[in-house]
Amino acid sequence: MDIMNKARVKSPWVLHFNCGSCNGCDIEILAALAPRFDVERFGIINIGNPKQADVLLVTGPANRRNFRVLKNLYDQMPETKVVIVVGSCGSTGGVFYNCPNVLGGVDKVVPVDVYVPGCAARPEQIIDGFILGLQKLAEKGKKKVEGR
Amino acid sequence: MPKMLSKVLKSLITKPATVRYPYVKPEPVPGTRGKITFDMKKCDLCQDCERVCPSLAIKIFPDEKRIEYSPFRCLYCHLCVESCMQMAIIPDVVVGAPAFEKVMDIFKTERR
Amino acid sequence: MYGELIVATNVLLPLIMGLACLGLTGRGIRRAIIAIMAASLIASSLLLFYSGGFVYSPNYLVEMSALILGFCLVAYFLYVGFRIKNVLVIGLTLLQILLVAYFEYSAIGVSVEPALMVDNLSIFMSLIVNIVGSMICVYALSYMDEHEEILQLSRSRQPRFFFFLLLFLGAMNGLIYSNNILWLAFFWEVTTLCCYELIRHDRTKEAEKNAAVALWMNLTGGVALSASLFVSYYAIGSIALNELLMAGAAPILLLSFAFMALAAFTKSAQFPFHGWLLGAMVAPTPVSALLHASTMVNAGVYLILRIAPAIKDTHLTWAVVLVGAFTFMLTAVLAISQRGSKRILAYSTISNLGLIILCAGLNTPLAYSAALILLLFHAISKGLLFMGAGVVENRLHSQNIESWEGLLGRFPLTAIIMIVGMISMFLPPFGMLLGKWAALEVIASSPPSIVFLLIIFMVIGSATTTLFWARWLGRLIILPVKETKLRAEKLHPPYLLSLLSLLSLDLFISVGAAFFISNLVNPTVGGGYSVQIGAPLFSINTTIGSFPVLLFWLAVGVIFIAGFAVAKSKGGVVKPPFLGGENVEGNPSAFRTMADTEAEFQVSVMSFDSIGEGRLNKYALVGGTLLLALLFLMVMF
Amino acid sequence: MNEGTVVNVNTVIPFGPQHPVLPEPVQLRFKFEGERIVDVVPNIGYVHRAVERACELNDYKRNVTLCERICGICNFMHAMAYCESIEMITDTEVPERAKYLRTIWSELGRLQSHLLWLGLFVDSIGFESLFMHLWRDREIVLRLNEKTAGHRIQLSTCTIGGVKKDMDDRLIAEYRSSLAELKKRMDNLAPVFVKDRGVQARLVGKGILPKNKTSLLGAVGPTVRGSGIPQDMRTLGYEAYSYLDFKPVVYDMEDAYSRMLVRIGEIYQSIDLINRALNQMPNGPILQKNTVFPRGTAITRIEQPRGELFYYVAGNGTNKLERCRIRTPTLANIPALVTMLVDHEVADIPPVLLSVDPCVACTER
Amino acid sequence: MPDPVLSYALPVLLLAAFPFIGGLLRGIDRKITAHMQSRIGPPVLQPFYDVIKLWGKKPFITSQFQPVLAFGYLGFSLMAAAILVFRLDLLLLLFTVATADVCLVAASFNSKSPYSHIGGMRELLSVLSYEPVMIMSIISIYFATRSFLVGGIFSLAYPLLLLLPGVFVAMGFVLIVEMKKSPFDISASMHAHQEIVRGVFTEFSGYTMAMVELGHWVKMMLILSIMAYFWAPNLLIGVGLALLLFFVSLVVDNIYPRLTWQRMLKTTWTFGFTLILANLVALFLLGGV
Numbered sequence A: 001m002d003i004m005n006k007a008r009v010k011s012p013w014v015l016h017f018n019c020g021s022c023n024g025c026d027i028e029i030l031a032a033l034a035p036r037f038d039v040e041r042f043g044i045i046n047i048g049n050p051k052q053a054d055v056l057l058v059t060g061p062a063n064r065r066n067f068r069v070l071k072n073l074y075d076q077m078p079e080t081k082v083v084i085v086v087g088s089c090g091s092t093g094g095v096f097y098n099c100p101n102v103l104g105g106v107d108k109v110v111p112v113d114v115y116v117p118g119c120a121a122r123p124e125q126i127i128d129g130f131i132l133g134l135q136k137l138a139e140k141g142k143k144k145v146e147g148r
Numbered sequence B: 001m002p003k004m005l006s007k008v009l010k011s012l013i014t015k016p017a018t019v020r021y022p023y024v025k026p027e028p029v030p031g032t033r034g035k036i037t038f039d040m041k042k043c044d045l046c047q048d049c050e051r052v053c054p055s056l057a058i059k060i061f062p063d064e065k066r067i068e069y070s071p072f073r074c075l076y077c078h079l080c081v082e083s084c085m086q087m088a089i090i091p092d093v094v095v096g097a098p099a100f101e102k103v104m105d106i107f108k109t110e111r112r
Numbered sequence C: 001m002y003g004e005l006i007v008a009t010n011v012l013l014p015l016i017m018g019l020a021c022l023g024l025t026g027r028g029i030r031r032a033i034i035a036i037m038a039a040s041l042i043a044s045s046l047l048l049f050y051s052g053g054f055v056y057s058p059n060y061l062v063e064m065s066a067l068i069l070g071f072c073l074v075a076y077f078l079y080v081g082f083r084i085k086n087v088l089v090i091g092l093t094l095l096q097i098l099l100v101a102y103f104e105y106s107a108i109g110v111s112v113e114p115a116l117m118v119d120n121l122s123i124f125m126s127l128i129v130n131i132v133g134s135m136i137c138v139y140a141l142s143y144m145d146e147h148e149e150i151l152q153l154s155r156s157r158q159p160r161f162f163f164f165l166l167l168f169l170g171a172m173n174g175l176i177y178s179n180n181i182l183w184l185a186f187f188w189e190v191t192t193l194c195c196y197e198l199i200r201h202d203r204t205k206e207a208e209k210n211a212a213v214a215l216w217m218n219l220t221g222g223v224a225l226s227a228s229l230f231v232s233y234y235a236i237g238s239i240a241l242n243e244l245l246m247a248g249a250a251p252i253l254l255l256s257f258a259f260m261a262l263a264a265f266t267k268s269a270q271f272p273f274h275g276w277l278l279g280a281m282v283a284p285t286p287v288s289a290l291l292h293a294s295t296m297v298n299a300g301v302y303l304i305l306r307i308a309p310a311i312k313d314t315h316l317t318w319a320v321v322l323v324g325a326f327t328f329m330l331t332a333v334l335a336i337s338q339r340g341s342k343r344i345l346a347y348s349t350i351s352n353l354g355l356i357i358l359c360a361g362l363n364t365p366l367a368y369s370a371a372l373i374l375l376l377f378h379a380i381s382k383g384l385l386f387m388g389a390g391v392v393e394n395r396l397h398s399q400n401i402e403s404w405e406g407l408l409g410r411f412p413l414t415a416i417i418m419i420v421g422m423i424s425m426f427l428p429p430f431g432m433l434l435g436k437w438a439a440l441e442v443i444a445s446s447p448p449s450i451v452f453l454l455i456i457f458m459v460i461g462s463a464t465t466t467l468f469w470a471r472w473l474g475r476l477i478i479l480p481v482k483e484t485k486l487r488a489e490k491l492h493p494p495y496l497l498s499l500l501s502l503l504s505l506d507l508f509i510s511v512g513a514a515f516f517i518s519n520l521v522n523p524t525v526g527g528g529y530s531v532q533i534g535a536p537l538f539s540i541n542t543t544i545g546s547f548p549v550l551l552f553w554l555a556v557g558v559i560f561i562a563g564f565a566v567a568k569s570k571g572g573v574v575k576p577p578f579l580g581g582e583n584v585e586g587n588p589s590a591f592r593t594m595a596d597t598e599a600e601f602q603v604s605v606m607s608f609d610s611i612g613e614g615r616l617n618k619y620a621l622v623g624g625t626l627l628l629a630l631l632f633l634m635v636m637f
Numbered sequence D: 001m002n003e004g005t006v007v008n009v010n011t012v013i014p015f016g017p018q019h020p021v022l023p024e025p026v027q028l029r030f031k032f033e034g035e036r037i038v039d040v041v042p043n044i045g046y047v048h049r050a051v052e053r054a055c056e057l058n059d060y061k062r063n064v065t066l067c068e069r070i071c072g073i074c075n076f077m078h079a080m081a082y083c084e085s086i087e088m089i090t091d092t093e094v095p096e097r098a099k100y101l102r103t104i105w106s107e108l109g110r111l112q113s114h115l116l117w118l119g120l121f122v123d124s125i126g127f128e129s130l131f132m133h134l135w136r137d138r139e140i141v142l143r144l145n146e147k148t149a150g151h152r153i154q155l156s157t158c159t160i161g162g163v164k165k166d167m168d169d170r171l172i173a174e175y176r177s178s179l180a181e182l183k184k185r186m187d188n189l190a191p192v193f194v195k196d197r198g199v200q201a202r203l204v205g206k207g208i209l210p211k212n213k214t215s216l217l218g219a220v221g222p223t224v225r226g227s228g229i230p231q232d233m234r235t236l237g238y239e240a241y242s243y244l245d246f247k248p249v250v251y252d253m254e255d256a257y258s259r260m261l262v263r264i265g266e267i268y269q270s271i272d273l274i275n276r277a278l279n280q281m282p283n284g285p286i287l288q289k290n291t292v293f294p295r296g297t298a299i300t301r302i303e304q305p306r307g308e309l310f311y312y313v314a315g316n317g318t319n320k321l322e323r324c325r326i327r328t329p330t331l332a333n334i335p336a337l338v339t340m341l342v343d344h345e346v347a348d349i350p351p352v353l354l355s356v357d358p359c360v361a362c363t364e365r
Numbered sequence E: 001m002p003d004p005v006l007s008y009a010l011p012v013l014l015l016a017a018f019p020f021i022g023g024l025l026r027g028i029d030r031k032i033t034a035h036m037q038s039r040i041g042p043p044v045l046q047p048f049y050d051v052i053k054l055w056g057k058k059p060f061i062t063s064q065f066q067p068v069l070a071f072g073y074l075g076f077s078l079m080a081a082a083i084l085v086f087r088l089d090l091l092l093l094l095f096t097v098a099t100a101d102v103c104l105v106a107a108s109f110n111s112k113s114p115y116s117h118i119g120g121m122r123e124l125l126s127v128l129s130y131e132p133v134m135i136m137s138i139i140s141i142y143f144a145t146r147s148f149l150v151g152g153i154f155s156l157a158y159p160l161l162l163l164l165p166g167v168f169v170a171m172g173f174v175l176i177v178e179m180k181k182s183p184f185d186i187s188a189s190m191h192a193h194q195e196i197v198r199g200v201f202t203e204f205s206g207y208t209m210a211m212v213e214l215g216h217w218v219k220m221m222l223i224l225s226i227m228a229y230f231w232a233p234n235l236l237i238g239v240g241l242a243l244l245l246f247f248v249s250l251v252v253d254n255i256y257p258r259l260t261w262q263r264m265l266k267t268t269w270t271f272g273f274t275l276i277l278a279n280l281v282a283l284f285l286l287g288g289v
Helices: A002-010 A024-033 A067-076 A088-092 A123-147 B005-013 B048-052 B079-083 C002-023 C027-051 C060-083 C087-106 C120-151 C158-177 C181-202 C205-236 C241-246 C251-267 C275-282 C285-294 C296-311 C315-335 C341-362 C365-396 C412-426 C431-444 C448-476 C493-511 C513-525 C549-570 C613-636 D051-057 D063-068 D075-090 D096-124 D128-149 D169-195 D197-203 D211-217 D256-280 D329-341 D346-355 D360-364 E003-036 E046-056 E065-085 E090-110 E114-145 E150-155 E165-178 E207-231 E235-255 E261-285
Strands: A013-018 A055-059 A082-086 A102-104 A114-116 B036-038 B058-061 B066-069 B089-091 B105-108 C054-056 C116-118 C587-592 C598-600 D011-015 D027-033 D036-043 D295-304 D307-316 D321-327
Touching: A002 A123, A002 E046, A013 A024, A013 A067, A024 A055, A024 A082, A024 A123, A024 D096, A024 D128, A055 A067, A055 A123, A082 A088, A082 A123, A088 A114, A114 A123, B005 D128, B005 D169, B005 E003, B005 E235, B036 B066, B036 B105, B048 B058, B048 B079, B079 B089, C002 C027, C002 C054, C002 C116, C002 C158, C027 C120, C027 C158, C060 C087, C060 C181, C060 C205, C087 C181, C087 C205, C116 C120, C116 C158, C120 C158, C120 C285, C120 C296, C120 C365, C120 C493, C120 C513, C158 C181, C158 C285, C158 C296, C181 C205, C181 C241, C181 C251, C181 C275, C181 C285, C181 C296, C205 C241, C205 C251, C205 C275, C241 C296, C251 C296, C251 C315, C251 C613, C275 C285, C275 C341, C285 C296, C285 C341, C285 C365, C296 C315, C296 C341, C296 C365, C315 C341, C315 C448, C315 C613, C341 C365, C341 C431, C341 C448, C365 C412, C365 C431, C365 C493, C365 C513, C412 C431, C412 C448, C412 C493, C431 C448, C431 C493, C431 C513, C431 E090, C431 E114, C448 E090, C448 E114, C448 E261, C493 C513, C493 C549, C513 C549, C549 E065, C549 E207, C598 D011, D011 E114, D027 D346, D036 D329, D051 D063, D051 D321, D063 D075, D063 D321, D075 D096, D075 D295, D075 D307, D096 D128, D096 D169, D096 D256, D096 D346, D128 D169, D128 E235, D169 D197, D169 D256, D197 D256, D197 D346, D211 D329, D256 D346, D307 D329, D329 D346, D329 D360, E003 E046, E003 E065, E003 E207, E003 E235, E046 E207, E065 E090, E065 E207, E090 E114, E090 E207, E114 E150, E114 E165, E114 E261, E150 E207, E165 E207, E165 E235, E165 E261, E207 E235
Parallel strands: A013 A055, A055 A082, A082 A114
Antiparallel strands: B036 B089, B058 B066, B066 B105, C054 C116, C587 C598, D011 D027, D027 D036, D295 D307, D307 D321
16 A cells, blocks of 8 residues: 555645644744745645544643643544644643643653654744654554554 | 735746745754753853753753753753853754654763 | 216215214224225226326206305305404405305306316326325324324314315315316315314414414405406306316406416415415424325416416416516525424425426426426425424424434434435435426526526525525434434334335336326326427436436436445444534533533524515515516506 | 424534634634524633743743743743833843833734734635735744844743843844835735725624723723724833834724724834834943842733733742732733624634634733 | 447546546646745645545544445536536536535534534535526526537537626636635635634545545536536637636635625625626527527
8 A cells, every 4th residue: 555655645634733832833833834834835734623634733731621632632533643742842841841730741641753842843843843743654554554 | 806816926926935945954044042062071060051941951960970951841042051151052053853752862971 | 987986086085084084083993984085095096097087067956065065165264254353254255255146146057067077187186186195194193193192182183183184185186176167166165164174273372373364365265266257257158167268368368367376376375375374384284284285285286287278378377477486486595594394394385386386387388297297296295294294293392493403313214204305305316306407497498588587586496495405404314423323213004104105106206207207297288298208218308408317316326325335345433523622522412611511512503594584574475466466467458 | 382483592612622713722612593693601721831820939030931931922022021020129220222122022023923913814714825925924024033033933032131132233234124025015915904805894894892892891902902992001111112102003993804904003013113213222231130039019011912911020039939920911802802702603703703813822821 | 430439438538537637626726826825835646645645544434324425425426527428418417416515515414513514504505606606507508509408519500608708707606616715615615724614524534535525526627617618619728718717716716715605695696697697688689599
């Protein structure tokens, strides 16, 4: 199923969830969609609907209220899927490490495949993150085929 | 007459504003706040940077003469650079790269 | 002899059996009566179909008794008028008495030869009336039991109900066989009586009120019919329908036809007389089904179809077209703002009747057969839909289509019957669409003076029709995640018998539409005209288009089989809907909201309040009245 | 068994927390009667990180960084408000040049924020190409940010007692030329917002906030300026605004369109203010080091892109603050938003919702 | 060329090519749109990657009926295309398209989801807004050719466009609605964010979405083909014209914001009706028919 994997890598649809970040990374994600960086070159669309998404793009740390939402969104995404965390606070808790309501990085709630550092992460980094995420996506797709 | 028409048609014939990023790497703007590296020759393990770091990205173990720096915690604010009296922290213009794992950068002093 | 037998089974037997129902109140006996009645009605109408038309003239005694009965009937209306203190009813009845009495006085001993004349149109109508009508009677057996259970009546009123139900069928048969206009008027009034009594059956305040409205509107029709009788007698000296039709279109006769058209509009609930049919929705559902599918409204359409050839190429025919077109469009638009299941059905009926009248008015052979096709399929589908709606109503205790949500999961059998019924109303390759297809072709080939107006009415009407059916359909097929395995619910045998037989009839004649059109519709229209049937009953052709019915059904079958195959092979995990990430585990139709409380989300159908009844009804009334005025003006000049 | 005409089952739908129109997680529960919204229940707290509490746990100097991360869009202003509060308590006199620089950078932040908002706003009414064009031009501002402080979003230049970075002549020239370029681009695009019939059809008369109700509902910022009330914290003359002859931009159509006009006006105004500040900026030091721990309380009110930002800081003479209370403009605008949304249809939700420029990250801290 | 080839093989070939050309056009559409927004945009083959990927995803459905109905959308679209290429009745084509739409709407109503319900309702409204225009266009074609059969267009000696320019333009509205482009993208849009998430597509995922997407291409191609038939004597010119209108619809997409359903209905009906009626009146007055 080579062609399937190729298609998978060529067409990652993104679900973006702001999980308690400061908006910095979110606007950079949007900026990545905007003309200057234009991630649609890689077939990336911000689809806004977990049921059709392949990539869950999370920004910000998980907190006691939204971890449930994050989990739910992750569950509603069909396989194959990858989770990319954008920003330092999403990866580890970052500057909010000692905020009482913050649980920490996103990886405490859902399995994370790619971490993108930065506060706020630059569009270039987000693109780099996507490239790694797509590698992971291809790997998962291959595994799925072999697993059958 | 729709106001957008001329803009749209003009964009159609002019070159796109896109930077083809992963293929064409743009020159980083001087002064970009990027990753830091420790010059362990200069560092005296004073822990100033650890204290000033807002996100606990730098951990200094003076006994083991070891510094752990996590680019995945770092805010790239360069407060540590400003606070370092020894000028032992060298800022880079390149930001930490995305990765599958949150690996730490570990700096060890050669002096024993 | 043959004819007398058929008249007896179709007209008198229902009356006798109805009286039997009134006398023998046992449930089992009633069931037996209805079963016999249904069987004999269907058998006799089929017999009629195979034997062909006949004429029949009763002797003087029968005629006299009909006259006396007629006066009794009018007297009863007068009594009703005084009882419900309705000036309109009293006035109209008095007018009626005056007209008929004067007529009988001045034209004493006028006799019509033949009094009953059964031609192909009558046979066609009789098939619809008897088959669909008797299915509705069977259905009513179960329905009325449930209905009275819900109302918790101490004493059953069913005998009365079934008496009128059967009388209705008998009167309807009489109506379509009559050649004597006086007889026609008599049966006309009998149907009015039955309609009135059935609407007020539940004796609620609303029922009484709406029944009164239905009464005066239909009495208007009766008076118009009497007026037509009057005019035609003075114009040609005869009150035989066939002579009137043959006499051609002299201006004075046009007036007679105009009165008939007016009478037909009241019965068929065209604008501005649509009020009574909507009001009639308070009656038990079999009544609505009967009114809509087989009897009452079809009487009006029948009359229009009957007079259509005679008014060909007159101004009157265009007025009829306009009334039909206007009603078709506006009721379809009105229907999209409705939430009551029976109201939507009622509007859809009026709309489709409008289309039939439009086609009848256009008066080309193709138009005539389009009208017949529509009439045929509409009767079956609408009967089915009303019966299904009644079953659902008795289960849900509500007519609001909001409460139909997820019917597919709750009552799969009824839901599927309803869904097929709905699809048959607005999607190909069912018969209604065949009729609409023909109607579109007819309209496109109508004269340039009127074609633009008709096209606009037609396109808006048919687009809104799609909208309101699909909207309702969408309510039914909601399938909450919980209910993944469907299990058919239990239905009473009369329900099952009537629903499934109509459903299969609908499917059967839709699949074999070509056959039925060639054998049923074409003979009615008259030789040589109308739609042609393509090679081995495969497709239906006109001079300007073709509809490959069987091929279409085949394609639909292939698509759905392939669809099921794909669904089967790919399978899938059933997942709760997307709710912004705040789903509640275990309850797919709830979400977490403020302070982590759980709230059920609801989606109601779009209501279109801005173009609802309140806004459009006055246009409907004004427009309808103006068009009626136009109708008479056109006759005058 | 009624006739089935009147019984209205209401439509109740959740809007968010994950919703493509709104990049931020906030949930609004809408209740409709027919197609009309009759009730809106906001459900917030998805971004709550308890920053105010964390401010009490941290060293007060480190809070500058934390406050900057309250909101990525108006990061500089949060930092500035916090620094001003601390400066007020500790009686630190900020050098003139630093005041000008802060003014310039906060106006730059406003430019960035308004451009961002305009893009999202038109995207919410389905005008994707305008969004793209606007965001292309927004890169000019981000480029300036990058050249100033080495980062596109987080300036991290404000510190207690002044600013950390200075501007040299080359950068000032860069600012001038970039802003001139931006102004040219805006001149090109603004007519689309202001005059396009399609945009007007979606915005005019939507989300009415009557002038006499603004104070009752406590709305702030461009939301009230769109209702004809010249309320703007910059008129208080903090930092260098007192030298800049500042007048708020006010429109009085009271609807979403009016609020958009206010923001477009403010984009031009910001460009103008930055240019004037660059002209007037004196030379001199940029940082006045302070050494005392804060003792006492201070209130700061500054004008964020979304309205009035309010900081209350109480120090007790240690390196930890006793209390840091932040009131953000979006929180103040939520009651107004709820009243605005009533009586609209589903399609009008995004433009009306975005017309107050909700910043949930600020609101929930 | 032998007759059976011309009358059977060619149409079948054309029918098979419909989804491919449709997908390619979607790719070109996205590329041009991107360039209009001064971006580079995805590769032209992007829509195919999307569909293949969707096909390979783990299937999530909302009920057993959903995939069947989604397939119904594709199937009926293809059937409508078949009616066109085999030169059958145009009214039949219209009914088939309506059936396809109802399948899609039914599939979206099938799940109990608020967004897909509102989206489905809006999809019905967009059907409501384009169906009258479509019927009128077809009736206009009848006026020009005196036949409802597609073959009638070909038996005409001169191009249909010369007789029915207004109808051709009005078909443009249908095209935009059908392509779910701004300003008529109320039920779902491909890119710009909707207040109702993905509208009618919200609850589709994996292969159901892929089928819907394919059906979408076929329907787009269907409208474009009808447009191409407006210059039936030389289909190359017809295709050029259709592509021109396709391009115009992309431009329109980029210069208008989304309308509300009321305005959409008003716009399509007033403009569509006026154009078509004016065209027809002119046709009658000039004695063309």
